[in-house]
Amino acid sequence: xxxxxxxxxxxxxPGGSLRLSCTASGTTFSLYGFNWVRQAPGKxxxxxxxxxSSSGNTMDYADAVKGRFTISRDNAKSSVYLQMSSLGDDDTxxxxxxxxxxxxxxxxxxxxxxxxxVSS
Amino acid sequence: xxxxxxxPGTLSLSPGEGATLSCRTSQTVRSSYLAWxxxxxxxxxxxxxxxASNRATGIPDRFSGxxxxxxxxxxxxxxxxxxYAVYYCQQNDTSPMTFGPGTKVDMK
Numbered sequence: 001x002x003x004x005x006x007x008x009x010x011x012x013x014p015g016g017s018l019r020l021s022c023t024a025s026g027t028t029f030s031l032y033g034f035n036w037v038r039q040a041p042g043k044x045x046x047x048x049x050x051x052x053s054s055s056g057n058t059m060d061y062a063d064a065v066k067g068r069f070t071i072s073r074d075n076a077k078s079s080v081y082l083q084m085s086s087l088g089d090d091d092t093x094x095x096x097x098x099x100x101x102x103x104x105x106x107x108x109x110x111x112x113x114x115x116x117x118v119s120s
Numbered sequence: 121x122x123x124x125x126x127x128p129g130t131l132s133l134s135p136g137e138g139a140t141l142s143c144r145t146s147q148t149v150r151s152s153y154l155a156w157x158x159x160x161x162x163x164x165x166x167x168x169x170x171x172a173s174n175r176a177t178g179i180p181d182r183f184s185g186x187x188x189x190x191x192x193x194x195x196x197x198x199x200x201x202x203x204y205a206v207y208y209c210q211q212n213d214t215s216p217m218t219f220g221p222g223t224k225v226d227m228k
Contacts, residue, residue: 035217037165045157045165045208047217062216096164103152106177110164 002026002109004097009114012087016118020082022097022111029078030054033100036071036082038093039113046093050100051080064090087118122147122211124220132228139196141223143209148189153213156185156194159222160205168207169194199225 008020022034033056036049049071052058056073070083080097094113101108123146131139143154151172157165167176169185172192182197196203204227209220 044221045159045210045219047219050217060215101167101170104171106170106174108167108170108176110166112164 002099002107004099004109004111006095006097006111006114009095009116011117011119013120014088014118016087017083017085018087018116020084020095020097020114020116022080022082024078024080024099027078027099027109030075032102033058034073034080035098035100036080037096037098037110038091039096040090040093043093048095049082053100084116087116089118092116092118121216122149122214122218124209124211124218126207126209126220126223128223129221130224130226132226133199134228135199135201137199137228139199139203139225141194141196141207141209141225143187143192143194143220145190145192145211147214149192149211149213151188151192153211154187154192155210155212157208157210157219158203158205159208165208196225201227 003025006022012018033052037047048062048065050060051071068086073080096113098110125144127142154172156169158168159165173185184195186193206222206224208222
C-alpha cells in the first residue's frame with residue numbers, strides 16, 4: 001500500500017524558514033514525480049510545486065512561491081522536501097504532498113498533510 | 121494560467137437526490153487532463169474522476185463525469201450520506217496545475 005507522510009510543519013515567525021518533508025513507502029519512489037499542494041484555512045486547494053521523477057531535473061513552482069520555495073528529492077530516503085523561506089501570513093496552510101498520477105492511473109496518493117502557521 | 125470556475129458554490133440536497141456540479145475552464149482543457157476530487161473535513165483530497173469521465177478506484181457508479189473543451193460536469197445520481205463533501209475540479213493540461221474553488225454538497 002502506498003503511503004505518503006508529511007512532516008515538518010510548525011508555528012514559524014513571519015520572515016522565517018521551514019523545511020517540509022514527505023516520505024513515501026510502498027512505491028518505487030524514483031519512478032514518480034511529486035507535487036506539493038496547500039490549503040489555507042477555510043480555502044481551496046492551491047498547487048505550489050512539482051518535481052519530476054528520477055533525478056528530479058524538472059522543477060516547477062507557482063508564482064506565489066517562486067524564488068522563496070525550493071523543492072528537492074532524495075531517492076535513497078524516498079523523500080521529497082520543500083524548503084520554504086521568507087514566510088508570510090498567507091503561507092499559513094495545510095501542506096499536502098501527492099504522487100503524480102500517470103496517464104490512465106485510476107489511483108492517486110496524497111499524504112495527510114502538515115500544518116504550517118506563520119504568526120508572530 | 122487557466123482559471124477554473126465551479127458552480128454552484130453550495131448544493132443543499134437530501135439523500136437520494138441527484139447532484140450536478142459544473143466546472144468551467146478559462147481555456148480549452150484536454151479531457152484527459154481534467155480531474156475531480158472529493159474532500160471531507162479534516163481529510164486530504166481524494167480522486168473521484170480522472171480524464172473527465174473515468175471513475176477512480178473504488179468510486180461507485182452513481183458518480184459520472186462528462187464534458188469537453190471548457191465545460192465539464194460531475195454528476196452524482198443519488199446521494200448517499202458519504203457523498204456529502206466539497207468537490208474540486210482540477211486541470212493539469214497546462215502549467216500551473218489549477219483547481220476550481222470547490223462546490224460544497226451539504227445535507228438539506
